[in-house]
């Protein structure tokens with residue numbers, strides 16, 4: 001009998017006023033990014049200001065969820081209980097179609113098949129918070 005591979009376990013994220021829309025979007029199965037209404041830059045991680053022009057005129061939008069592996073590392077040792085059962089697993093920066101990069105996991109594939117430039121699409125793990133917020137954590141799977 002083969003070992004059953006497990007994905008990393010994620011705790012509910014710690015959210016604040018800047019990141020609430022992002023984590024709540026992930027809870028709905030949507031990858032929510034921010035766009036500056038003044039200069040048009042799309043940014044991630046969520047912020048109260050545009051990181052490019054410092055405008056506070058920021059809008060949220062649902063991204064395509066598509067991107068490609070910008071870089072990655074295969075983690076083969078991790079003593080943290082939530083991750084120990086998942087080794088080996090892939091930590092990656094994904095270059096999103098909309099421009100920003102997102103630090104994430106690549107799951108549902110053999111880690112040794114991941115390559116730079118590999119097309120991926122977002123997937124979500126529900127991570128309900130203790131106060132009842134419906135949140136999620138995005139990770140990526142081969143497209």
Ligand SMILES: [Zn+2]
Pocket residue numbers: 036037038039040041050051052053054055
């Ligand atoms: Zn801007």
